[in-house]
Amino acid sequence: MSKVLVYEKSFLTTGVILLILCLGALVYATLAMGIHLPGRAGILDPARLNSTPPFDQPGVRQTGPNAYEVVVRAYAFGYEPSEIRVPAGAEITFVGSSRDVIHGFNIEGTRINMMLIPGQVSKNVYTFKEPGEHLLICHEYCGVGHHFMHGKVIAE
Amino acid sequence: MSATTTTAAATVLNPAGFQLPERQLRALRWTIYIGYLALTAGIFHGLAQALSYADIDILKFFPFLRSYYQGLTAHGVANVIVFTFSFSNAFLPLLVARAFARKLNEGLLWASLGALALGNMLLIYSIASGKASVLYTSYAPLQAHVTFYLGVVLVVVSTWLALANMLVVYVSWRKENPGLRIPLLAFVCLTSYLMWFLASLPDAVNLLAFLIPWSVGWLEKTDPLLNRTLFWFTGHAIVYAWLLPAYVSWYLLIPKQVGGRIISDSLTRFVFILFLLLSIPTGFHHQYTDPGISQGMKFVHAILTFGVFFPSLATAFSVAASLEMGGRNHGGRGLLGWIKKLPWSNPSVLAQLLAMIAFVFGGITGLINASYTMNQVIHNTTWIPGHFHMTVGSAVALTLVGVAYWLIPYLTGRKLWNTRLALVSSWTYFVGVLIFARGMADAGLHGMPRRIYRVQAGYNNIEWDLGGVLTGIGGSLMFVGLLLFFVIIAMTIFFGKKGGAPRDIPWSETLTAPKLSGWEVRYDNLKLWVAVAIVLILIAYGPFFLGMYSPNFVSPGFKFF
Numbered sequence: 001m002s003k004v005l006v007y008e009k010s011f012l013t014t015g016v017i018l019l020i021l022c023l024g025a026l027v028y029a030t031l032a033m034g035i036h037l038p039g040r041a042g043i044l045d046p047a048r049l050n051s052t053p054p055f056d057q058p059g060v061r062q063t064g065p066n067a068y069e070v071v072v073r074a075y076a077f078g079y080e081p082s083e084i085r086v087p088a089g090a091e092i093t094f095v096g097s098s099r100d101v102i103h104g105f106n107i108e109g110t111r112i113n114m115m116l117i118p119g120q121v122s123k124n125v126y127t128f129k130e131p132g133e134h135l136l137i138c139h140e141y142c143g144v145g146h147h148f149m150h151g152k153v154i155a156e
Numbered sequence: 157m158s159a160t161t162t163t164a165a166a167t168v169l170n171p172a173g174f175q176l177p178e179r180q181l182r183a184l185r186w187t188i189y190i191g192y193l194a195l196t197a198g199i200f201h202g203l204a205q206a207l208s209y210a211d212i213d214i215l216k217f218f219p220f221l222r223s224y225y226q227g228l229t230a231h232g233v234a235n236v237i238v239f240t241f242s243f244s245n246a247f248l249p250l251l252v253a254r255a256f257a258r259k260l261n262e263g264l265l266w267a268s269l270g271a272l273a274l275g276n277m278l279l280i281y282s283i284a285s286g287k288a289s290v291l292y293t294s295y296a297p298l299q300a301h302v303t304f305y306l307g308v309v310l311v312v313v314s315t316w317l318a319l320a321n322m323l324v325v326y327v328s329w330r331k332e333n334p335g336l337r338i339p340l341l342a343f344v345c346l347t348s349y350l351m352w353f354l355a356s357l358p359d360a361v362n363l364l365a366f367l368i369p370w371s372v373g374w375l376e377k378t379d380p381l382l383n384r385t386l387f388w389f390t391g392h393a394i395v396y397a398w399l400l401p402a403y404v405s406w407y408l409l410i411p412k413q414v415g416g417r418i419i420s421d422s423l424t425r426f427v428f429i430l431f432l433l434l435s436i437p438t439g440f441h442h443q444y445t446d447p448g449i450s451q452g453m454k455f456v457h458a459i460l461t462f463g464v465f466f467p468s469l470a471t472a473f474s475v476a477a478s479l480e481m482g483g484r485n486h487g488g489r490g491l492l493g494w495i496k497k498l499p500w501s502n503p504s505v506l507a508q509l510l511a512m513i514a515f516v517f518g519g520i521t522g523l524i525n526a527s528y529t530m531n532q533v534i535h536n537t538t539w540i541p542g543h544f545h546m547t548v549g550s551a552v553a554l555t556l557v558g559v560a561y562w563l564i565p566y567l568t569g570r571k572l573w574n575t576r577l578a579l580v581s582s583w584t585y586f587v588g589v590l591i592f593a594r595g596m597a598d599a600g601l602h603g604m605p606r607r608i609y610r611v612q613a614g615y616n617n618i619e620w621d622l623g624g625v626l627t628g629i630g631g632s633l634m635f636v637g638l639l640l641f642f643v644i645i646a647m648t649i650f651f652g653k654k655g656g657a658p659r660d661i662p663w664s665e666t667l668t669a670p671k672l673s674g675w676e677v678r679y680d681n682l683k684l685w686v687a688v689a690i691v692l693i694l695i696a697y698g699p700f701f702l703g704m705y706s707p708n709f710v711s712p713g714f715k716f717f
Contacts, residue, residue, distance in 0.1 A: 004419055008473050015469040019462045026458065026528045030451075035529045037444050039451045043708045076716050101714050102295050102380060104536055108603030108617065113445050113532040117381050118297060119708040120447040135615055139536040139605035141291050143298065143716025144223055146607070148614035 038114050038124050041095070046118040049073060049099040060086060063093070072096040074103040074116045077145035079136060088131045088155040096122045104139035107153050115140060128155035164417060165669035167340035167408060170257035173660050176250070183265045184246040185567045190272060191242030192560065195553070196642040198234030199635050201227035206592060206631020209538070209599070209624040213611040222286045224609035225717060230283050232292030236548055238279070240398040241311055242272060243556050245318040247401055247563070248345040251408075252322040254661050255342035256329045261321050268317035275310030278303045289717035291607065293391075294367070296383040299713025302371040305363050312356050319349040337670045338680045340421055341408050341663055346682060347428040348400035354689055355393030355436050362386035370713060377709045381448045385705075388439040389697065396435040396464075398548050400428070402555035405508065406475045409559075411664035413505050414498055416482030418666040419474055425670075425679040427474070430467040433689050437696030438464055444531040453700050454528065460696060461526040468519060475512065478664075503578035507558030510586040511551050517593065518546030536607075538623065539600025542593040545634075550589050554582065557641050562658055564645055570652030578644050585637025592630025599623025 029035045044052045054071045058080045063069045068090055073080040075098070086092050096105050098116040105114045105122065109132075114122040138149035168174075176184075204214050204227060221227050245268055253260050281303055282288035288304035326338070326346060338346070362383055369375040407424050411417050418424060440457035443449055483494025499505045521543035525531055534540065565572050572578065600606070602619040610616075610624065670676065678684065 004477055008423075008470075008477075011473050012466075012469060016466065019465060022523070022527065023459065023462055026530070029529050030455075035532075037451050037454055037529060037532065038447050039454075040448055040704070043448070043706055045710050047710065076714070101298050101716065102384070104605070106536065106603065106605065111529075111532040113535045115443075115446045117384065117447055119379065119710045120381055122447040135603070135617065137603065137605050137615070139607075140295070141225060141228075141298075141607045143714070144225065144289075145716070146225070147609045147612055150615045 035111065036124065038122050041123040042121040043119055044097065044121060046097070046099045049097060054095060055097060060084060064091075067091045067093070069093045069095060072105070074098040074105065074138070076100050076103075076143050077138070077149040079149075079151040082151040084136070084151065084153045086128065086153065086155055088128045091125060091127050093123060093125050101142050102140050103142050103149065104137065106137045106139045108135040108137055110134060131156050164665035164667060165421070166663075166665055167418065167421075168255045168257065168663050169339050174254055174257040175659075176253055176259060180253075180260055180262060180265055181567055183262075183269050184250055187242055187246040187269050187272060188563070188567070190276060191239045191246070191556075192642070192645060194234040194238035194242060194276075195638065198231045198239065199638050201231040202235070203631060203635040205231065206634070207628045208609055208611045209595070209604075209631075210628025211611055211621075211624060212628060223289060223717065224612075225291065226283065226286055226289040228607065229289050229291050233279055233283065235553075236398065237292060237308065237311055238276060239556075240548070240552060241315050244349070244397070244401045245272060245314055247559065248349055248404070249318055249321050251404065251661065252325055252342045252345045254663065255339040255345070256325055258325050258329055261324045264317050264321040264324065268314045268321065271310045271317060272314035275307045275314060278307030278310065282307060286717070293387065295387070296367060296370070296378050296380045297711035297714050298717070299371055299715055302368060305367045305371060309360070309363050309368075312360060315349065315356065316353060319353050322346055322349060335672070337672065337677070340418070340424060340666060340670065343425055343680065344400075344404050344408060344428045347432050347685070348397070348404060350682065350686060351393065351400070351432040351435055351689070352397035354686065354693070355390050355397060358386045358389035359391070362390075376712065378711050379707055379709045380711050381446070382705070382707065384446070385439070385443065385449070385700070388442040389436075390439075392439045392442060392461075393435040395544075395548060396431055398552045400431060402511065402552050403471060405555055405559050406471070406512065407478075408664055409662045410475070410505065410508055411478040411482065412662040413502065413562075414479055414482030415485045416478040416480070416664070418664050419477045419481070421666040421668060421670045422676050422679065423470065423474060424666075427467045427470050429679060429685050431464070432685055433692055434460060434464040434467070436689065437692050439697075441526050441531070444528065445535045448705070449700065450704055453704065456696060458526060458528045462523075465519070465523060465526075472516075479509075501579065503572070503575055503582065504558045504561035506579055507554045507561065507582040510582055511554035511558065514546045514550035514554065514586065514589060517590075518543060518551055521597065522547065534600055536605060537600035538596040538604045538606045538627070541606050542596030542600055545589055545596070546593050550586070554585065557582065557585075557638075560641075560645060562662060564648055565652065565657035566661065568649055568652065569657050570648055570654055571656035573644055573647035573652050577640060581637050581640035581644065583637075584640065585634050588630045588633025588635075588637055590630070591626050592634060595623040595626025595628075595630055597623075598626065
C-alpha cells in the first residue's frame with residue numbers, strides 16, 4: 001500500500017511540473033515572441049457600423065513605413081472587402097466587426113483567428129513571411145448561408 | 157500490491173443491500189429512457205454531418221429537415237443536453253439512495269421527470285418547427301423561438317430538482333446520524349451535482365434575464381458579448397457536469413466490476429472537491445479569440461484551466477491503480493500482464509475501459525485547446541469537435557453505454573440481451589471515434605472550420621480531403637456502434653429474460669475506512685466547499701463584471717435560418 005502512495009506522489013509531481021513547463025512556454029510565446037490574443041479594442045453600435053470610423057472606410061491603408069491596417073466589415077454572409085491584398089513581410093493589423101450576428105474571422109494557414117461580435121471591435125497583428133493566397137473563413141455559425149461566407153487574403 | 161491484507165470499508169451504509177420501491181424505480185427508468193432515446197435520435201444527423209465532411213450528401217434522405225443547421229442543432233441538444241442530464245438525473249439520485257439506504261422523495265422525483273419531459277417537448281417543438289436552428293450554443297443575436305430557451309430552462313430545472321432530492325435524503329440521514337462520515341458513494345454524487353448547480357446559475361441568468369425577455373420582445377436589444385460570456389461561464393463547467401457521473405462510475409463502481417478496490421477514500425473525496433472548486437472559474441478559455449475581454453483575464457483563466465487538469469491526472473492514477481489491483485487479483489503478472497486479465501468480455505467493463513483510453517487523447521487535445529495563444533491555431537476548426545468526441549463523445553458516452561449494460565437490467569429485472577453484440581457495439585464505436593477524431597484533428601490543423609455544411613460550401617481546400625474522408629469513415633462506424641447499442645437496450649427492455657439481472661448496484665469497497673476524527677472529516681463539510689467555490693468564482697469573474705466590462709446592449713434579434 002505504501003508503494004502505491006509513493007508512485008502516486010511521483011506521478012502527480014511529474015504531472016504538475018509538466019503543466020508548469022507548459023504554462024512557462026505560453027508565457028514565453030506571449031512575452032518573448034510577441035504572439036498575442038485579441039483583447040479589448042473598443043465598442044460601437046453595429047447598426048451604425050458603416051459610418052463609424054474606421055469601419056466607414058473598409059480596406060487596406062498604410063499606417064507606417066512597413067505597417068498596414070486592414071479594416072473589414074462582416075455581415076451575413078460575406079466580408080467587405082472580400083478580397084484583401086497586403087504586402088508580405090509587413091506588419092498587418094486586422095481590425096474587424098460585425099453589423100448583424102456573430103461571425104468568425106479565420107485566415108487559414110495563419111494564427112489570425114478572431115470572433116467578430118456585434119458591438120465589439122476585434123483586432124490582432126500578423127506578418128505574412130511568404131507571399132501566398134489564404135482563405136478568409138467565417139468559422140462561427142451565422143445562419144443558413146454560413147458555409148458560403150468567405151473571402152480571400154493575398155500576401156504579395 | 158495485495159488487497160487481501162488490509163481492512164476494506166464499504167462505501168455504502170448498508171452492505172447487505174437496499175432496493176428502492178417499484179414506483180420510484182419506474183420514475184428513474186423513464187428518466188433514463190428519455191436520455192438513451194435522445195442519444196439515439198441525435199446520432200442520425202451526426203452521421204449526416206460526418207459524411208458531409210467526406211463530401212457525401214445524405215440530407216436528401218431526411219425530407220423533414222429544413223437545413224443542415226436544424227439537424228446540427230438537434231444533434232447537439234439531444235446528445236449533450238438531454239442525453240447527459242437525463243442520465244445523471246436518474247443515476248446520481250439512485251446511487252445516493254443506495255449509499256444512504258434510504259428512499260428518495262417521491263414528489264421531487266416525479267417533478268424532476270415532469271420538468272425534463274416538458275422541457276424536451278418544448279425543445280422538440282422549437283427545433284422541429286425550424287424556429288430554433290441556433291445550434292446548442294444559441295449565441296445571441298441569432299434569436300430562437302422562446303420555447304427553445306424555455307425548454308433548456310426546464311431541463312436545467314429538472315437537474316436542480318434531482319439535486320434537491322439528493323439533498324433532502326442527505327439532510328434527513330444527517331439528522332439521524334450526526335457523527336458519521338458521508339458514505340463515499342453519496343459524497344461523490346452530491347459534490348458532482350452541487351458543482352453543476354453553481355455552474356448552471358450564470359446561464360440561468362442569461363436565459364431568464366436576457367434571452368427569454370428579448371425573444372418575446374420585452375427587452376428590445378441584448379449584448380451579445382455578455383450573453384456569450386454568461387453562456388461560457390456555465391459552458392466549461394457543463395463539460396465537467398457531463399464527465400463527473402462517468403468519474404463516479406470509474407472511481408466507485410468499476411473497481412468492483414474488475415475485482416479491485418478503491419485505493420483511497422480521502423483521495424477520492426479530495427478529487428471531487430477539486431472539481432467542485434476548479435471547474436467553474438475557467439470559462440474564458442472558450443473565449444480566447446473574443447474581443448472585449450482583456451488578455452490578463454484570459455491568462456488567469458488559462459492558469460485555472462491548467463489547475464483543473466490536476467484532479468484529472470489524479471483520477472488517471474487512482475482509476476488505473478484500481479484496475480491493476482483487479483487484474484492482479486485475477487492472476488495478472490508482470491509490469492503489464494494485469495491488463496490482459498481485466499474482464500474485457502464483460503460488456504459493461506469493456507465500454508468503460510475503451511472510454512478511458514479515448515479520454516487520454518481527449519485530455520491531451522483539451523490541454524492544447526486551453527493553451528492560451530496556441531488556441532488560435534485550432535479555435536472553431538474541426539479540431540474542436542475532434543477533441544470533444546473523445547471527451548463527451550467517448551469518455552462520457554461510452555461510459556454511459558457501459559453503465560447501461562448493468563443499470564438497465566438492474567432497473568428492469570431483465571437479463572442483458574446478447575452480450576456478444578454489446579462487445580461488438582463498443583469496439584465499433586471506439587475504433588470509429590478514433591478514426592473520426594484523427595480526421596477532424598488533421599483537417600482542423602489545416603484550418604477546416606467546424607459547423608459547416610461542407611458538401612455545399614462555397615470554398616474548399618484539398619488539404620481537408622484526407623481528414624474529411626477519415627471523419628466520414630469514423631463517423632459511420634460510430635453511428636453503427638450506437639445503433640447496435642440502441643437495439644440491445646430495446647431488446648433487453650422488451651424481450652430480455654426475466655431474472656438473472658443484478659440485484660444490487662456494483663459498488664466497491666475502499667482499501668481503508670474513512671477516518672472519524674482529524675482534518676479529513678472536513679472533507680464532508682459541503683457548505684464550506686461550496687463557499688470556497690463561490691469565492692474562487694468571484695475572484696475569476698469579479699474583475700470582469702465589476703470593472704472591465706462595458707455593457708453594450710445594441711443587438712436586436714436576427715433569424716437567419
